Amino acid sequence: MAGAGEKMAPALSSVRVNWPVAVANRVMGAVHAALVAAVIGHRAQQLLVSGGKSLVVGHGCAMVVADLTLLFLWALSQSGLWRPVSRVAFPERLASRGLRLPGVDVLVVTADPDKEPALGVMNTVLSAMALDYPGERLSVYLSDDAGSPLTLLAARKAYAFARAWVPFCRTYSVHCPCPERYFFNPSGDLVADDAAAEERLRIKKMYETFKGEIEEACRKDKGRWTKEERQDHDAHVEVISNDGDQQELPSLVYVSREKRRRSPHHFKAGALNALLRVSALLTNAPYVLVLDCDMACNSRASALEAMCFHLDPSPPEPDKKMGFVQFPQMFHNLSHNDIYTNDLRHIFATRWIGLDGLRGPLLSGTGFYARRDALYGDTELLDATELARRFGHSDQLVASVRNLHADLQQSSKGKAKKLELELLEAVASCSFEAAGTGWGDEVGFMYQSVIEDYFTGYRRFFCRGWTSAYCYPAPSARPPFLGSVPTNLNDVLVQNKRWMSGMLAVGLSSTYCPLACRELLAVSVPQAMAIAYFGFLALYAIPALCYATLPQLCFLRGVPLFCPWYAASFASSQLQHLVEASVANRRLALRTWWNEQRFWMLNAVTAQLFGCVSAAQDLLGVAAIDFDLTSKASDATLYHRGVFDFTGCSTLLLPATTLCVLNAAALVGGTWRRMMSRGGGFSRELFPQLFLLSYIAALSYPLLEGMFLRWDPARVPGRITALSVALAAVLLALFSG
Ligand SMILES: O=c1ccn([C@@H]2O[C@H](COP(=O)(O)OP(=O)(O)O[C@H]3O[C@H](CO)[C@@H](O)[C@H](O)[C@H]3O)[C@@H](O)[C@H]2O)c(=O)[nH]1
Numbered sequence: 001m002a003g004a005g006e007k008m009a010p011a012l013s014s015v016r017v018n019w020p021v022a023v024a025n026r027v028m029g030a031v032h033a034a035l036v037a038a039v040i041g042h043r044a045q046q047l048l049v050s051g052g053k054s055l056v057v058g059h060g061c062a063m064v065v066a067d068l069t070l071l072f073l074w075a076l077s078q079s080g081l082w083r084p085v086s087r088v089a090f091p092e093r094l095a096s097r098g099l100r101l102p103g104v105d106v107l108v109v110t111a112d113p114d115k116e117p118a119l120g121v122m123n124t125v126l127s128a129m130a131l132d133y134p135g136e137r138l139s140v141y142l143s144d145d146a147g148s149p150l151t152l153l154a155a156r157k158a159y160a161f162a163r164a165w166v167p168f169c170r171t172y173s174v175h176c177p178c179p180e181r182y183f184f185n186p187s188g189d190l191v192a193d194d195a196a197a198e199e200r201l202r203i204k205k206m207y208e209t210f211k212g213e214i215e216e217a218c219r220k221d222k223g224r225w226t227k228e229e230r231q232d233h234d235a236h237v238e239v240i241s242n243d244g245d246q247q248e249l250p251s252l253v254y255v256s257r258e259k260r261r262r263s264p265h266h267f268k269a270g271a272l273n274a275l276l277r278v279s280a281l282l283t284n285a286p287y288v289l290v291l292d293c294d295m296a297c298n299s300r301a302s303a304l305e306a307m308c309f310h311l312d313p314s315p316p317e318p319d320k321k322m323g324f325v326q327f328p329q330m331f332h333n334l335s336h337n338d339i340y341t342n343d344l345r346h347i348f349a350t351r352w353i354g355l356d357g358l359r360g361p362l363l364s365g366t367g368f369y370a371r372r373d374a375l376y377g378d379t380e381l382l383d384a385t386e387l388a389r390r391f392g393h394s395d396q397l398v399a400s401v402r403n404l405h406a407d408l409q410q411s412s413k414g415k416a417k418k419l420e421l422e423l424l425e426a427v428a429s430c431s432f433e434a435a436g437t438g439w440g441d442e443v444g445f446m447y448q449s450v451i452e453d454y455f456t457g458y459r460r461f462f463c464r465g466w467t468s469a470y471c472y473p474a475p476s477a478r479p480p481f482l483g484s485v486p487t488n489l490n491d492v493l494v495q496n497k498r499w500m501s502g503m504l505a506v507g508l509s510s511t512y513c514p515l516a517c518r519e520l521l522a523v524s525v526p527q528a529m530a531i532a533y534f535g536f537l538a539l540y541a542i543p544a545l546c547y548a549t550l551p552q553l554c555f556l557r558g559v560p561l562f563c564p565w566y567a568a569s570f571a572s573s574q575l576q577h578l579v580e581a582s583v584a585n586r587r588l589a590l591r592t593w594w595n596e597q598r599f600w601m602l603n604a605v606t607a608q609l610f611g612c613v614s615a616a617q618d619l620l621g622v623a624a625i626d627f628d629l630t631s632k633a634s635d636a637t638l639y640h641r642g643v644f645d646f647t648g649c650s651t652l653l654l655p656a657t658t659l660c661v662l663n664a665a666a667l668v669g670g671t672w673r674r675m676m677s678r679g680g681g682f683s684r685e686l687f688p689q690l691f692l693l694s695y696i697a698a699l700s701y702p703l704l705e706g707m708f709l710r711w712d713p714a715r716v717p718g719r720i721t722a723l724s725v726a727l728a729a730v731l732l733a734l735f736s737g
């Protein structure tokens, strides 16, 4: 701490706790906890006085399990609401500090030129090259897992275009570094004077030519490469830039690691680790920015902003050891009526802000600036033999690890060294890791989960005492990065299933369960809870299944299931949800609330349910979890009209459609039976069930409509509808008495 009177340099960032929201969250949390305790107490009492009547006991026990699971998940989720904060970075103060900016290696990953069109990937590459950062300290590495000549060709062309684009962005202080968006979707980023306008037109023409060429090449390339060729190819590294006359331009390096069908490639984490090694040999920057191929920079400021947190020697929380600075995932193709809740509001506009007030948000796969040495783990005291064992047998690589420590603080590395291509390709080969190195376990991005971001953030950073910061833009500021969301239901569910199974595999792992991780519990219990919450998220499938069957079957038989406390705890959980969504949207967010309720229910009995199944198979060693790539090229017309697009939906949707038919049938059948019964009408005790069934019917209307009222090609596939009706009929016949 500076003594009184001592002049302190202005801080590079500030942090403020949002107390009104924190207090509101805590009060609502306390009320909800009390109400749920009352529900569970009441249920237990009912079971005790039931005298062992088997029906009541059966239903009662299932509902207790459902409610305890809900309570467990809810309790874990609360730490992300406890202390929301907002941060501001002051990059303009960096210059006055006289700090040397460290090098940054940008790691961009792509895997499939059909699902990830080359033009989009190149826009991401170009946007990173145009970041507001000294060109000689910025390098962009593109990993192409398909080893596609098209992507390599596109990268060469992109570099040629960057020679005009990057200087243009710098000269005219362009805000949007992504050319496609700058030229065709400008948002307040047009240059004013004539000379600038002329230059803009010239660059735009160049961009159009570049775009035309890429699109033409894509057309020619379509279908030329088989899946087998993409899974089986040599390593290829090409330093596209690095010529003498372009000192100021960031270098661009194309890396296609070797892939062999027999050798596990560990998906994105494997690709990132190959990039870490190649970049260590060439530029060895102390910081890396990771970008998915569809997550383009939308502001040029993020690199300097991130450095405000990494470099500030007197941050507001001096004990923090900043491992990475995470920016939110935001998306350019969101619909106003976001029926698939693609904006991930729950994570990026709520939980991460809350976790930032504890020890920082979780690593989110893309849009983060991380310290290379933190990704490497503790290496400072290791001797040469141990370094070679962990990092692999490359003298140059081991030397780069050593150098990293020598000058982390002063390092301004960036210019690529001249190296033999064989050296670079050797570290990108399958055999390099296969030789029993620590990659994927002790070093780099971790392999044990397909959700490499979640797992790496947790094990590599938080367990080892590193913290993180969340750089969420002010409402008036440009989103720092913009990615793309899947636009049909099947893609969304497949993506969610991967997340759910990957996270649950960590949650259920006897070695890695966050609630049993001593290192983590020692630094922060709330953070362990938050990490565990995501690790167990898929378990929502269990209560969802109970709530989608038991109340329905009991309603048909006229058996009441809920006490009045249920209504109160249901209302309180809805209120919490509405407040969360409204705080995030800065207005009463009824539509967001409704869309999220609906998608939550749908997701629970599809992606989360199948996520549980694949995590269980993974644990038992029956089948490994796969990384199904998300398509970035699906038709978005229906999504933008707010209509569910069921194209391609498969068995993944079946539980949802079956349960929705069951619910509708129970609602109609149960009401009919009550009306026809002697004395007619409902007993008061059945009202909560009547309400629940009606609520579920309203939420699942798009499914019912997609099965029975739509005839367009994007309706629920006929065989899924037929199967659902048959399954629901069997369930009703078996259990409705
Ligand atoms: O074998 C692979 C598989 C994927 N990728 C790349 O990984 C990125 C993410 O894949 P995507 O299909 O877009 O997955 P998403 O579900 O959209 O990604 C989310 O979920 C991932 C974890 O499952 C995180 O890594 C991502 O950052 C996060 O945005 C893309 O650039 C892919 O090209 C590879 O390089 N190699």
Ligand SMILES: [Mn+2]
Residues within 6 Å of the ligand: 292, 294, 483, 484, 630
């Ligand atoms: Mn993606």
